[in-house]
Amino acid sequence: MKNTFGNQFTITLFGESHGEAIGAVIDGLASGIPLDLSFIEDMMQKRKAKGNISTQRHESDKIQIVSGYFNGYTTGTPLTILIKNEQNHSKDYEKTKDILRPSHADYTAELKYGGYQDYRGGGHFSGRITAPLVACGAIAMQILNQKGIFIGSHIKQLHHLFDISFVNDEKLLEQQIKKMNESDFAVLDSSIKQKMIAHIEETAKQKDSIGGVLESAIVNIPPGIGEPFFDSIESRLSHLLFSVPAVKGVEFGLGFDFANHYGSEINDEFIYKDNKIKTRTNFNAGINGGISNGMPILLKTVIKPTPSIFKEQNTINKKTLENTVLSIQGRHDPAIIHRARIVVDSVLAIGILDLVMEHEATLSMKK
Amino acid sequence: MKNTFGNQFTITLFGESHGEAIGAVIDGLASGIPLDLSFIEDMMQKRKAKGNISTQRHESDKIQIVSGYFNGYTTGTPLTILIKNEQNHSKDYEKTKDILRPSHADYTAELKYGGYQDYRGGGHFSGRITAPLVACGAIAMQILNQKGIFIGSHIKQLHHLFDISFVNDEKLLEQQIKKMNESDFAVLDSSIKQKMIAHIEETAKQKDSIGGVLESAIVNIPPGIGEPFFDSIESRLSHLLFSVPAVKGVEFGLGFDFANHYGSEINDEFIYKDNKIKTRTNFNAGINGGISNGMPILLKTVIKPTPSIFKEQNTINKKTLENTVLSIQGRHDPAIIHRARIVVDSVLAIGILDLVMEHEATLSMKK
Amino acid sequence: MKNTFGNQFTITLFGESHGEAIGAVIDGLASGIPLDLSFIEDMMQKRKAKGNISTQRHESDKIQIVSGYFNGYTTGTPLTILIKNEQNHSKDYEKTKDILRPSHADYTAELKYGGYQDYRGGGHFSGRITAPLVACGAIAMQILNQKGIFIGSHIKQLHHLFDISFVNDEKLLEQQIKKMNESDFAVLDSSIKQKMIAHIEETAKQKDSIGGVLESAIVNIPPGIGEPFFDSIESRLSHLLFSVPAVKGVEFGLGFDFANHYGSEINDEFIYKDNKIKTRTNFNAGINGGISNGMPILLKTVIKPTPSIFKEQNTINKKTLENTVLSIQGRHDPAIIHRARIVVDSVLAIGILDLVMEHEATLSMKK
Amino acid sequence: MKNTFGNQFTITLFGESHGEAIGAVIDGLASGIPLDLSFIEDMMQKRKAKGNISTQRHESDKIQIVSGYFNGYTTGTPLTILIKNEQNHSKDYEKTKDILRPSHADYTAELKYGGYQDYRGGGHFSGRITAPLVACGAIAMQILNQKGIFIGSHIKQLHHLFDISFVNDEKLLEQQIKKMNESDFAVLDSSIKQKMIAHIEETAKQKDSIGGVLESAIVNIPPGIGEPFFDSIESRLSHLLFSVPAVKGVEFGLGFDFANHYGSEINDEFIYKDNKIKTRTNFNAGINGGISNGMPILLKTVIKPTPSIFKEQNTINKKTLENTVLSIQGRHDPAIIHRARIVVDSVLAIGILDLVMEHEATLSMKK
Secondary structure: OOOEEOOOOEEEEEOOOOOOEEEEEEEOOOOOOEOOHHHHHHHHHHHOOOOOOOOOOOOOOOEEEEEOEEOOEEOOOOEEEEEEOOOOOOHHHHOOOOEOOOOOOHHHHHHHHOOOOOOHHHHHHOHHHHHHHHHHHHHHHHHHHHOOOEEEEEEEEEOOEEOOOOOOOHHHHHHHHHHHHHOOOOOOOHHHHHHHHHHHHHHHHOOOOEOEEEEEEEEOOOOOOOOOOOOOHHHHHHHHHOOOOOEEEEEEOOHHHHHHOEHHHHOOOEEEEOOEEEEOOOOOOOEEOOEEOOOOEEEEEEEOOOOOOOOEEEEEEOOOOOEEEEEOOOOOOOOOHHHHHHHHHHHHHHHHHHHHHHHHHHHHHHO | OOOEEOOOOEEEEEOOOOOOEEEEEEEOOOOOOEOOHHHHHHHHHHHOOOOOOOOOOOOOOOEEEEEOEEOOEEOOOOEEEEEEOOOOOOHHHHOOOOEOOOOOOHHHHHHHHOOOOOOHHHHHHOHHHHHHHHHHHHHHHHHHHHOOOEEEEEEEEEOOEEOOOOOOOHHHHHHHHHHHHHOOOOOOOHHHHHHHHHHHHHHHHOOOOEOEEEEEEEEOOOOOOEOOOOOOHHHHHHHHHOOOOOEEEEEEOOHHHHHHOEHHHHOOOEEEEOOEEEEOOOOOOOEEOOEEOOOOEEEEEEEOOOOOOOOEEEEEEOOOOOEEEEEOOOOOOOOOHHHHHHHHHHHHHHHHHHHHHHHHHHHHHHO | OOOEEOOOOEEEEEOOOOOOEEEEEEEOOOOOOEOOHHHHHHHHHHHOOOOOOOOOOOOOOOEEEEEOEEOOEEOOOOEEEEEEOOOOOOHHHHOOOOEOOOOOOHHHHHHHHOOOOOOHHHHHHOHHHHHHHHHHHHHHHHHHHHOOOEEEEEEEEEOOEEOOOOOOOHHHHHHHHHHHHHOOOOOOOHHHHHHHHHHHHHHHHOOOOEOEEEEEEEEOOOOOOOOOOOOOHHHHHHHHHOOOOOEEEEEEOOHHHHHHOEHHHHOOOEEEEOOEEEEOOOOOOOEEOOEEOOOOEEEEEEEOOOOOOOOEEEEEEOOOOOEEEEEOOOOOOOOOHHHHHHHHHHHHHHHHHHHHHHHHHHHHHHO | OOOEEOOOOEEEEEOOOOOOEEEEEEEOOOOOOEOOHHHHHHHHHHHOOOOOOOOOOOOOOOEEEEEOEEOOEEOOOOEEEEEEOOOOOOHHHHOOOOEOOOOOOHHHHHHHHOOOOOOHHHHHHOHHHHHHHHHHHHHHHHHHHHOOOEEEEEEEEEOOEEOOOOOOOHHHHHHHHHHHHHOOOOOOOHHHHHHHHHHHHHHHHOOOOEOEEEEEEEEOOOOOOOOOOOOOHHHHHHHHHOOOOOEEEEEEOOHHHHHHOEHHHHOOOEEEEOOEEEEOOOOOOOEEOOEEOOOOEEEEEEEOOOOOOOOEEEEEEOOOOOEEEEEOOOOOOOOOHHHHHHHHHHHHHHHHHHHHHHHHHHHHHHO
């Protein structure tokens, strides 16, 4: 099931960048959930391109719910979200369709689909498909928030510019998450924000692109969620995170830095505090043996620089096999990390909600 | 399906460290495959603890195939692998079972299973469960090798010691992989091997543990494997990799280093060479849009230091909730990265074979 | 995954009778399949209500493909079918929404969805949701036909009127199937057709409804398809058949009549004929041990009388819990079996294609 | 996943009739369930061959739990059941292995597995594989019984001999079920029991075999279980039932008899009685629109006569393709319906428990 994910909260993604519509089906929703459409709309807006630091393709991204929703509540049947494609400049792609854009999926699409793929704007590979993914994520997020679980991300690194890190205190962390979720450009240290925006604008002028690293946090996740092997929290979340275009690395807690330390330095000691068992440090990001221990889950995701750049690049023509020089025209983003963070939050919400529901299914056996 | 993974080549893992047996069921095997038992045995041996640099628990790890195998060939029905647990020093665990070992799954197991878990030796969380995983991986690997696909890993980093990297030439890379697969302690630069082994021994003497980073390579994967979103190669492989105990980070190609570069520096230009479309560089690790482009797949996995150390650690007793000092007795590994690389190779083989089979299923529609 | 079915050819159904649109997503299609839209249209037309023998709700049922289809060919990405709901007489349902219609899903919907379901016209339970199912089935059918596999059904029994049975000769059976597929009202014995239609019309006048039994046949299915236990052909097809509203029984070959015979009477002897191993009789419907033996697959499905009747029925009001008398107004079918046979053909095509693809996936392991 | 079934309560079956062991893995069990081993043993015993009316292969069928079970309780990790094969008369099969036994899976196994299958005693197709299925079913049954849900079956028809039907009163039905579950040869009308046994013995003397029809009942299933389409109760239960060797037909409630009636005759009127909404009749077997309405679920399953008979049968040799006459030697059953009813009860328990758990997962979203 290539475009379907989740066991209890299941989403199916569809659509191409320049087709008639993109969308998603959510199956497994309980009935009677009053959807907060402004909450969904808000996340959709934050994912959207805006200003000089993003593509000039401005879609309204208005979601249309065509099933599973009645009189303001979920019905419990599949909820289908449609988003019309409006701003189709399809001709932009016609003339260069045989030129393989470096690091894009043009060539792999050709290999897989043998020339039948919708090549316009990246087709099904387009970052645009993340719009319905965010709509699904917003619904999952609303449900998690009702349970007191909060998820948020900030731009830890943009090229050579660095933000501070999330705090290691649950109460304060929850506040930081909420602040990031209200923010259009999510950084903890407000003094770095303008520098980052300026650097994106400068990169756009240089006809280039940049990427960075997102730090994400999940607080108040119930302890005991996840499974020892294939359904470890890390497995399920990384599966979803690597589904997001541009993600090329995921690490939990100390991540790759674990390699630089002795066990004695990075083992998380258990302590008893505030009437709870906690860990003094949280290098393992709230997860031991794949299962939540109640501490915050912290993870980092690298977002590579967008492959679409105005700068000239060497490549070949897939038909003539001749070398050519390409300067990608059309509308594209000098950086997508500030938009990608909403997609990352969305897939984290989808993954966590599914795990929480499965946990409850198991517990129900003894009721 | 918590302990089952794969759509076409499906494995189900079971067992506890000190139970009667551990094992796995493989479903989806074609009939008539002559299993190379010495090949399986060889991978099992390489995963096993040996010498001073590993635990002193020496299990024979002899696999017993109790179904799906007849007269030297697979029958096409579920193949079940059993491995008896022999070296059970269960008493080692009895007296300290209420002491929460830092960074172990003792506490999360308690949270999830409410005290009913088999606590002896980590139970189902034990690294020992990777033995049947390797047996499954060895079978997948044998099948992939028949198709000309090769997979291997080396210890890129052990604490502060670094190996060189895999080469970026397919022919030479295939040779490097084969060499690693023959090696007991996999490093490309033979001059670093003894230093690494010495450092592990030294760490053991310090009653501590260390981790590191594995670099893995997959060559000759057919182009067009994988899917745009949830079944991207990165999604499926990371899902499996994070199932391996001790893995806390996974990156493909340039990985987190993508954040430090401009798009123009790290886009992989397409070239036509040796009658094939290739990329000049391979920062994206042979994967664009989730799908293989024919270039080698390269990835890194961080293996954290084993949490079991002889050194004294602060922790608490889960029953009394009092602080206590723990020095983990019993048999444990000062480093597991040299053993983990076989587990990593195994899950990569399992993941790739499954994706290859699914690709063929789709193609068959047009036959 | 409640509304998703299939491993390789996967469909996700959505929609409510009086919502904005109903539809389906097909995932797992190969790219480059030229869809025969008139073939799909033709199956859609045959499922539609027509004349006096069906409901007077006449929807155009025009399908709109909004993704996965480009320049006349499948792209290999999810293909999404939308069908707008046009003839919504939603007010018909408003005044009687608390009256539990006997044998309808009104009460179970209430139990499951707690009052949040879209009650208009049966909501997600409506037979109308079979329209996108037929669209999916038509695509599967087209692909199977290309492989020489044919599927068809006829009305074996309509209330007390009986058609003859399919022949037990593959060549002639293939012709019969094709004739049924061209027919608007599928019976083998043309002399019974008018009697059946007259009986439906007479039943409509009596404000009542009738059901019957469909006999279905599948020819030229490759031998060796299916699996011993959970993926037996019977398991997979019955799973799909019982998903069709109104189906309450499924039998393969001799079915329930097996109970009336000695083993010696109904064992299918193997013979060698026309250079092929066949069975002399085909009581087991071409399936032994869950797997196709190359003989035609024959099965019967009972379609119960539609629960919607104009005749007065006793029931209760779910709110007041008082007894009441109901005469169902609105537009409904005195019989649906002639329409249901297209739905049955559709799910059989979906099930068989999926099994064929999975078989090929396994075989690919040895390529 | 060919030999794995279930979303929350997941079982994986493995083994061959004359291999080393057969067994199953159950995943998704909650921890802390005290297994009633004598209850499991009792169901295993009832499935076993006994006396003159069954095969003379008498296996001890002793189950061995090698994982997921500790100190008398489930641990919450995969529970693995092994059953050793002891009474292997493998030589019985050697000399006739090329003779295709009519209505057995010998030929389809050959087609599917190309000669690599374990042909001894039917291999993986053997009814013997239902032993671990019963062990899994017994565990599911124990859990359901704790919830007050009861499942049982009786032999409604044995060849031309008929038992009475289950009553249509929940309280009395529960008692009937419990009585059947205590019985070795399950018939409601004790006067028919000896006639049936005598008829089986007589059939054995005639070197023939007979089948029949099982009627099964499920009481106290929570209302609102199941789903509208692919996860309808009928779909999920029929999927499992058709996995049982010898099952060739399944019907719910009135089943095929629906075809003989007008809608007005068989619609189940709603009534309010005993402070509950019920239906006056229960022709739809407690299921409307795929979902339970709280009334008992009633279904029938046809068990065909066992294909193994001592009587001479015409068939061919698969190697020489010559006609031959076969008289099946070895040990076999003149009837299996009295043993099959335990298997039917088992798969019903597995299917219902899984649906109940999934329902709870959805509800948990709103908690």
